Every structure is written in structure tokens, then in C-alpha cells.
Amino acid sequence: MTIVATPGAAGWSPMSERPPAFDLRAAFDEHGPSLLGFAVNALRDRPLAEDCVQEAFLRAWRARESFDGERGSVRTWLFAIIRRVVLDAYRARARTPQLVPQHDAPEPVTSTDPLERIGIVDGLAQLSAPHRDAVVAIHVSGLSYQEYSQLTGVPVATLRTRVFYALRALRTALDEVDPTP
């Protein structure tokens, strides 16, 4: 008889077992929305963003043997992959002028440094939804805390604290942005 110890089962120890290997579908279920959020908001082009997500999972799947859960989380690994994919897609699009009907054209993204903007979007995508929503409402959309409080029903003091810790988390995420040449 073969006994297989699994997390949560008697005999399984996180100290003695390696973290689980890369599970494609579970990873997509858990991290797909955040990765797609990053790609969509970085590129402002939903079809291209979905291509990027597919490409990122394809690269992850093909590199799954080199993934070591002890070195970092699946989420961190996937974000590092999709960051490259999105930047490649962004540059490829920038190099390829296209004539398209106006209603099909991707929305222009204005910024003095598009790569900085993509970096910030990357960081925002990694925040929890309540943290990101609060930061976007106050510092992107320009709502006052009072206005956002009226919209959400959350007290102003709570929103202020939430934004503070969200900005700290964003700062940490930007510090960890992939510097790989």
C-alpha cells in the first residue's frame, strides 16, 4: 500500500516537504485576474492583454521544472514573467505603426515615461483590491476622502489608514520590480 502525505494530512510537515510544484490551472484561478489586470491597464488593449496572459502562462508552464517554490511564490514568479511579456508587447506595438479604424484603435496612453507608468501599474496590480481601489480613488481619480467615504460607506479615518498602508505596499512592490537586464 502506498501512503501519500498531503498538506493538511497527518504526517505532512511543511518543514520536511518541498512546496507544491507549479499547478497551471490553480495558478490561473488564483493569479489570473491580477495578471490580466496588470496587462489590461498597462496596455489598454484587452485582446493584446489576454494574449500576454496566455503567453505568460505558456512560458511558466514550459519552465515549470525550473520553478522552485522555496525561492519565491508562484505569484512573484508569474508577475516577473508577465512583466517581460507585457514590456515586449508594448515595445513591439510601439515599433509597428498600424492603420486601423478609429473605433478599433487602442486608447492612447499618455505619460512622459511609459515604462515608469507600466511599473506603477504593475505595483498597483499586486495590491489587494480594497487597497488598490482606495489608492486609485484618492490619488488617480482625485476624489476626496469624504467623497470616497460617501461612495463606499467606509469611515474617512479607515480610508486614510488604508491608503497609507496601500502606498507602503506599493512602494515595496516597486522596489521589487524586475531589474533583470
Place this chain on the structure above:
Amino acid sequence: MNDLEPDRRAELIAAALSGELTPEEGAELDALRVADPSVDAEFAELSALVGGLPAVERWDDVAPSAALAARIAAIDADDADAPAPAAAPGLAAVPEPAPAPDDRADAQLPSAAPVTPIRSSRRGLRPLLLLVGAAACVAVGLGGGALLTAPRGAVEGPPGTLGAIEEVDFAGAPASVDIDGALVAHTWGTETVLTVEGLARGAAFTVVVVGEDGAEYESGTFLGSAVPIDCRLNAAVLREDVAAVAIRSLEGGQIAVAEVPSV
């Protein structure tokens, strides 16, 4: 040390970042800043971060479509039948993954076409933001100006000399406001050194370096205080290209400006 709860500290800094401090909160934050110098440092860092957020313009919440989920699910299904699944339709084909050479998560990345990094190594994005937008300020209390007058080495020379302190005169400030300023030329930009007293406490101000071509380079932000404050702010413009330095309210109103000589 301050006696405030951490959440109150967070709340006050968040309110200051959005310019929503009440006068009472401004006084409370002032007291906290005097007791805890880390408040100014954290405000400066977060202020620089916040300054980049409007470039995002908006955030679209999205959920993966069923079609995308099916495309992802097909990856391992395809892999069971064929070793090389197709690349996404809008993107280049995927080369073979590289082995992971070290313990960084990034190093486990599957290789692809060469890419340009978002930022150079070790720094990431935030420090670059800070390079062009940070203000390091301290409240120095009575007898302030310590940083401004502190020796910075033996470098002396005419305006534009790298590392030398070039005193500048700020004009136009209200009579109740006292500003001492200086510039320091660096290879990477221009540093503005300020000692400021008399600005409304809790109110936020920006320092902008104006280029000879009229372009404006934000150096950073600081809060007014009941005590003199020393600030060092950096702008990504060379001293030889600087025409003036302005202190403004967050709403854009000019507080004072220093015209500087051409070098």
C-alpha cells in the same frame, strides 16, 4: 518618541499626502514630526510615489473571460499531446526556458527575446522616482539651519562648480516667511537646499526647478511647520540648464522664486 497609535500616524500622513489636513490635524502632525523625524522621511517618499500615480489615469477592473480560461487550460492539454504549445496569437513564439542560476525569483524566469529592464539593477523603480521627486526634510527648531550651514567639504567655486554651495536669493515671499536657499551642482542634477520658516504648518509645498528653456522639473514636496525646517531636494536637470527655482503651494500659487545666474 511619539505616543500616537500607529494608525493615527498613518492617518495623518495619508491626509497630508492628499492635502486634506484640518488645522487641528496639521498641529497634531507638526508635533508628531518634531517627535519622530521618520515622519518627514516617509512623507517625502510617499509623496514622490503619489506624484507618479496620476500617470495611470484610471484603473479598469477586469476578470478573465471564459475564452481566456479555456486557452490557459489548453496549455497543459496541448502539452500532453505535443511538447511545444503554440505561442499566443499576438506574440512571438516562445524559446526554450533557461535554467535558474541563482536564488532570486527573477532568475527562474523562462528566457525570451532580449528585453530592456524597467530599471537598472539594484534600484528598481521607486528610487528613480525619488531621484527626481524626493525631499529630505527635517524640522530643526529654534536655531535651525544646521544642515544648510553644515560644511559639505572644501569645494568652492563660481556657480555651477560641482559640489560647491551656491547661495541664491528667494524673492516674493510673504513678510512672515523666511527662506534661505542654495543650489549644489551635481553630475546627476541640481540639489536645492532650503531652510524655511513661517509657512503655514501642515500645508504642503512643492519645489520646482525651472530650466532655461522654460521646462519645469519637480524637486519634491514638504510640509510647512511651526519651526524652521531644512530640506534637500533634487531635480534631474543640470545646473547649467537651470534658470530659476520656485516654491509653490500644491495648488500652484507662487510662494517665492529665486532667479539664478547662467553658468
